Amino acid sequence: MEKHLKVSAIKDGTVIDHIPTxxxxxxxKILQLEDCSQMVTFGNNLDSKAMGxxxxxxxxxxxxxxxxxxKIALVAPHAKLNTIREYEVIEKRVVETPKEIIxxxxxxxxxxxxxxxxxxxxxxxxxxxxxxxxxxxxxxITNENEMVFR
Amino acid sequence: MKxxxxxxxxxxxxEEYLKIMRLAEDFEANPNQKLLQGKVIATLFFEPSTRTxxxxxxxxxxxxxxxxxxSDSSSSSVSKGETLHDTIRMVSNxxxxxxxxxxxxxxxxxxxxxSSVPVINAGDGANQHPxxxxxxxxxxxxxxxxxDNINLFLVGDLKYGRTVHSLLMAMxxxxxxxxxxxxxxELALPNEYKxxxxxxxxxxxxxxxFTDIINAADIIYMTRVQKERFIDPFEYEKVKNVYILKxxxxxxxxxxxxxxxxxxxxxxxxxxxxxxxxxxxxxxxxNGVYTRMAIIAHLLNLK
Ligand SMILES: [Zn+2]
Numbered sequence: 390m391e392k393h394l395k396v397s398a399i400k401d402g403t404v405i406d407h408i409p410t411x412x413x414x415x416x417x418k419i420l421q422l423e424d425c426s427q428m429v430t431f432g433n434n435l436d437s438k439a440m441g442x443x444x445x446x447x448x449x450x451x452x453x454x455x456x457x458x459x460k461i462a463l464v465a466p467h468a469k470l471n472t473i474r475e476y477e478v479i480e481k482r483v484v485e486t487p488k489e490i491i492x493x494x495x496x497x498x499x500x501x502x503x504x505x506x507x508x509x510x511x512x513x514x515x516x517x518x519x520x521x522x523x524x525x526x527x528x529x530i531t532n533e534n535e536m537v538f539r
Numbered sequence: 540m541k542x543x544x545x546x547x548x549x550x551x552x553x554e555e556y557l558k559i560m561r562l563a564e565d566f567e568a569n570p571n572q573k574l575l576q577g578k579v580i581a582t583l584f585f586e587p588s589t590r591t592x593x594x595x596x597x598x599x600x601x602x603x604x605x606x607x608x609x610s611d612s613s614s615s616s617v618s619k620g621e622t623l624h625d626t627i628r629m630v631s632n633x634x635x636x637x638x639x640x641x642x643x644x645x646x647x648x649x650x651x652x653x654s655s656v657p658v659i660n661a662g663d664g665a666n667q668h669p670x671x672x673x674x675x676x677x678x679x680x681x682x683x684x685x686x687d688n689i690n691l692f693l694v695g696d697l698k699y700g701r702t703v704h705s706l707l708m709a710m711x712x713x714x715x716x717x718x719x720x721x722x723x724x725e726l727a728l729p730n731e732y733k734x735x736x737x738x739x740x741x742x743x744x745x746x747x748x749f750t751d752i753i754n755a756a757d758i759i760y761m762t763r764v765q766k767e768r769f770i771d772p773f774e775y776e777k778v779k780n781v782y783i784l785k786x787x788x789x790x791x792x793x794x795x796x797x798x799x800x801x802x803x804x805x806x807x808x809x810x811x812x813x814x815x816x817x818x819x820x821x822x823x824x825x826n827g828v829y830t831r832m833a834i835i836a837h838l839l840n841l842k
Contacts, residue, residue, distance in 0.1 A: 500642070500664055502641075502646040502663075503645060507622075508649060525648065526646075526649055527644035527663075527664075527666055528547065528645070529644065529666075
């Protein structure tokens with residue numbers, strides 16, 4: 390059943406599947422996998438029945454809390470997470486778009502205070518598809534095509 | 540516990556709006572109530588706005604408070620590169636309340652998070668200026684006897700005009716408002732507000748002609764077209780003289796109708812309107828002092 394084996398299997402850890410190919414490196418950044426000392430393997434432009442092509446990431450010995458995983462909803466709303474123990478999938482999760490986004494993206498408004506001082510951004514998610522974020526500070530809307538990741 | 544601040548008009552409930560209206564009326568009847576005796580209020584104007592600052596400082600003086608602060612950031616430590624964070628941390632240790640104006644949007648909300656004392660937003664860029672809206676509401680209730688059943692005509696820059704957007708949001712809290720929007724297409728009300736009105740079942744009408752349709756108005760709220768909002772100066776030149784209110788247009792308007800304007804005006808209200816009893820904008824500015832006294836007293840739990 391495992392078509393994923395184009396990217397080598399892991400014994401324990403997390404597999405993030407159904408990532409849009411364009412979002413792969415954003416997901417890596419959001420989950421701060423650059424700093425991860427565990428084995429991280431990924432594949433991009435893999436065949437997908439549902440998406441045409443997709444990306445996949447496997448992280449050995451790392452497990453993610455829901456609120457961490459949900460951060461990737463901004464770029465990979467259809468991603469699926471499998472928790473692996475002893476090569477078996479013991480849990481499947483989907484990403485849920487959080488009501489509030491803390492950090493991660495910049496406010497699109499150039500005269501927003503968050504772009505002038507060292508302030509953690511904060512947005513209310515006012516639309517999920519496409520994403521629209523309302524800045525808690527300047528109250529302006531940042532749309533999906535305007536999102537810049539911190 | 541976080542101190543209660545006023546950053547956006549929607550921070551207040553309908554009950555709070557009505558309380559501010561009652562307090563303003565009380566302060567107008569008895570302007571010298573020394574409720575701020577022994578208190579220090581900081582007025583931090585990171586960009587100059589003489590009109591707003593004088594109104595707040597008059598309110599503080601009438602309440603018997605002392606004022607610290609600056610009227611322009613070039614004369615303060617801010618020009619030496621101090622962050623807003625550090626300025627607010629420092630001043631909130633000195634003062635019982637901070638009233639601030641700042642060119643960056645969201646600055647006042649951020650200051651209210653950093654500050655241990657209440658913050659009043661006296662304008663954060665093009666974003667919010669809630670005391671202006673409360674004084675507009677006080678002017679409406681004073682001249683119309685109620686905030687319910689008001690036919691409100693909003694004229695001029697409805698796209699960038701923050702006073703228009705805030706007044707609209709506040710009036711939605713009251714019964715049966717009717718909105719008439721008069722603006723050139725370039726400066727029409729943003730769609731998000733129209734969607735919001737439709738979803739609440741509120742009646743509104745859009746016009747691009749400034750004609751005798753104003754005869755139905757209870758309030759005509761004029762705004763100026765601000766040059767600094769335009770990226771392209773040619774766009775500004777095209778629309779700056781589109782809607783000018785003149786005295787002969789007022790002949791058949793309702794007896795109770797009053798003309799409001801957040802001031803300063805440029806040329807959008809002809810000076811021949813000034814002596815018409817329906818011209819209310821100078822009294823409106825005076826109402827600002829009582830309204831600001833009311834806001835200060837409410838946030839500091841003095842009334
Ligand atoms: Zn912002």
